[in-house]
Amino acid sequence: MRRLDMGSPTDSARKFVRFVPLVVCLVFLATTRDVSFDQTKKSLASAKNVRLVAEKVIDHNSFFLAAIVASQQVIENPEKPLSAKAGRVIRLKEISRITDEEGKFFFVEPWDVFAGRDGSVYVQEPKRLLKFGGNGKFVKNLLKWGEGPGELNDNLTGVIVREDDIILYSSNIMKLVRIDTDGKLIEDKKFSKGPFGSFLGYHNGKFFMMKRVWEDMPKISGLYEAKNRLIVVTEKEEVIETSFLLPTTQSRYIQLGGRMASGGGISRPMTLRESERYVFLFHTPEYLIKILDLEKSEIVLGFRRKYDRVRYAPAEKIPEGYPIPKYHNDLCRLLWHKGRLWAVTSTFDKNKGILVDVFNREGQYLDNFYLPLFKIRRNNPQYYAPMAIAGDFLYVLEADEEDLISLIKYEIVGE
Numbered sequence: 001m002r003r004l005d006m007g008s009p010t011d012s013a014r015k016f017v018r019f020v021p022l023v024v025c026l027v028f029l030a031t032t033r034d035v036s037f038d039q040t041k042k043s044l045a046s047a048k049n050v051r052l053v054a055e056k057v058i059d060h061n062s063f064f065l066a067a068i069v070a071s072q073q074v075i076e077n078p079e080k081p082l083s084a085k086a087g088r089v090i091r092l093k094e095i096s097r098i099t100d101e102e103g104k105f106f107f108v109e110p111w112d113v114f115a116g117r118d119g120s121v122y123v124q125e126p127k128r129l130l131k132f133g134g135n136g137k138f139v140k141n142l143l144k145w146g147e148g149p150g151e152l153n154d155n156l157t158g159v160i161v162r163e164d165d166i167i168l169y170s171s172n173i174m175k176l177v178r179i180d181t182d183g184k185l186i187e188d189k190k191f192s193k194g195p196f197g198s199f200l201g202y203h204n205g206k207f208f209m210m211k212r213v214w215e216d217m218p219k220i221s222g223l224y225e226a227k228n229r230l231i232v233v234t235e236k237e238e239v240i241e242t243s244f245l246l247p248t249t250q251s252r253y254i255q256l257g258g259r260m261a262s263g264g265g266i267s268r269p270m271t272l273r274e275s276e277r278y279v280f281l282f283h284t285p286e287y288l289i290k291i292l293d294l295e296k297s298e299i300v301l302g303f304r305r306k307y308d309r310v311r312y313a314p315a316e317k318i319p320e321g322y323p324i325p326k327y328h329n330d331l332c333r334l335l336w337h338k339g340r341l342w343a344v345t346s347t348f349d350k351n352k353g354i355l356v357d358v359f360n361r362e363g364q365y366l367d368n369f370y371l372p373l374f375k376i377r378r379n380n381p382q383y384y385a386p387m388a389i390a391g392d393f394l395y396v397l398e399a400d401e402e403d404l405i406s407l408i409k410y411e412i413v414g415e
Contacts, residue, residue, distance in 0.1 A: 074288070077305035077365035081358070089352050089370045092394065092410040096136040099406045105130055105138050107405045110397050114161040115390035116181065122166070123397070123407060126155040129168065131183075134390070136409060142183040143168060150177050150185035158199035160273060169199040176207070193239055197228060198269050201279045203294035207233040208279075210246055210269065221254045223266065223323050228283075232297050244299045246283045251323050272334035272341070274361075280334050280341060287330040289343060289363070303363030310346045332385045337412070340366070344385055348376070354385065369415075375399065 080086065100106035112124040119134030122142070131139040144151040158169035165186055168177045174194045178187035197210040213227035230244040249266040269283040279292040287307040293300045309327040318324065333344035340358050347355035352370035360366055375398045376385050386397040394410045 073301060075301070075303035075363040077303065077359075077363070079306035079308070081305075081365045081367045083358075083367035086368045087370070089372055090356075090415055091413040092372055093413050095393065095409045095411050097406050097408050098132060098136050098138075099404070101138060105141070107407075110386065110405055110407075112159065113386045113388045113395050113397055113407065114159060115388040115395060116161050117163050117390075118181070119390050119393075120181065121388065121390065121395050121407070121409075122159070122161060124156060124159050129156065129159065129166075131181075132407070140183060142166065142179060144183075149188045150179065152177060160199070160202060162202075162273070162276075167199075167202055171195070171197055171199070191233065191237060193233075193237055196231070196233070200230070200269065200271055200281065200292060201273065201294050203277060205235045206294070206297070208292070208294060208297075209233060211239075211241070213245075217261075218252045219254065219258060221252055221321055221323055223325070224250050224252055226250045230292075230297075230299070240297070242297060248283055249285060253319075253322055255321075267329065270331070270334060272336060274336055274341075280336075282331050282334070285325075285327070285329045287345075289331070289334070289341075289359070291363075301363060303359065305357065305365045307345070308347075310348070333387055335387065335389045337389050342389075344371075344387070350374075373398075 107123070107125075107130075108128070109125050110123050111126065114122040114124070116122070120139070121132045121134070123130040123132070127143065127145060128141045129143040131142050133139055143156060145153065147153050152168065152170050152173070152175060154170045154172040154175075156168055157171045158167075160167040160169075164180065166179050166181060168179070169175070174191040174196060176187075176189045176191070176199075177185070178189075179185055195212075197212055199207070199209055201208040209231050210228040211231045213229055215227065218224055225247050226249065228246045228248055230242045230246055232240040232242065234240070246269060248268060250263055251266050252261065252263040254261050267283060267285050269281050272280040274280055277293065277295050279294065280289055281292060282289050286309075287304045289303055290299050291301040292298075307330055309330060312325050312328045314324060328346040330346055331343055332346060335342040335344065335356075340360060343357040343359065345355045345357060349355070349370060353372040353374060354376055355368060355370055357365065358367035358369070371394075373385070373396060377399070388395050389412075392412050394412055396408050396410065397405060398408050399405045
């Protein structure tokens, strides 16, 4: 296990952040090599049957041809995007506010939010998956609790919402449940091999997971890089280990002269399912987005831009010697809107809101703007901004001054 920089304190036990892993700095990328965007254009343009047109968005198929040629490359973008309108504030119009309904539902520990292609919205909690219609009305809880078929009896750690089904996963018990969008059971699978970590994707009977590569634990306090390997698990539970490492960061706090140790996950993978085949993700504290090709079982491309990191200062007193990070995590969320990737960053302006970078499918930095969201919790190194997009609507989990959580539906106006 490789030691990195200083770690981060645990946050208070507020409902909204109780399950949020803290994120720290530094990235170790063992499976890529850096190339500039211009270099990538030249190499792609010279490749047989591949044509890359710069300064505009290429079609979906051309992108994937480009990705195949540029396998394992990292596209380096400049600090500023192409758009002359960069830095503006996008208007958000509040449409509805979903709060607790007595006798129907109430938010306990909302952790994440997902949007279906039909406009439905899903809120993930450790023991529930709440479904809401596009009109904001509560539909039902789709997660059945228990030990029987189609049930989970430990925390819901992974959710993938697809067109016709939803996959629920608990890494704690290595069980997966696949249901239709109304909650009817399609598949119930208990993995006998493992353990497996984060659930990244599913395609044609293959499950894509992270598997920890165990090393000796450190004997001093600090932040440490934890190696994770991308693996593919077939329906027959054949485990295929790929060559791709997805490192995360962990904290280690040593007390009482080495007789007591504590720690936990600091960074974790954040994914965006762009299509049936492709997943965008990041897993490190520093700015780097990757594309996972589920059909090829490969990381086919990475991209980033020069980014001015945001300093982190703990809001509360922490124990002496506890690892503290220097910076906030650079990215906190990936969204997809009108054929563009929105990368929600850690940059916050008290008058404008939170900064969002915009990329096309080939990783070119096109634009940026501010979303006027001012209730994003910033009291830990990772901004955890639970949000999702369906059509022209942005759904955000927000907590008020009394720590009561609501699901807000905004219309995206005047991009």
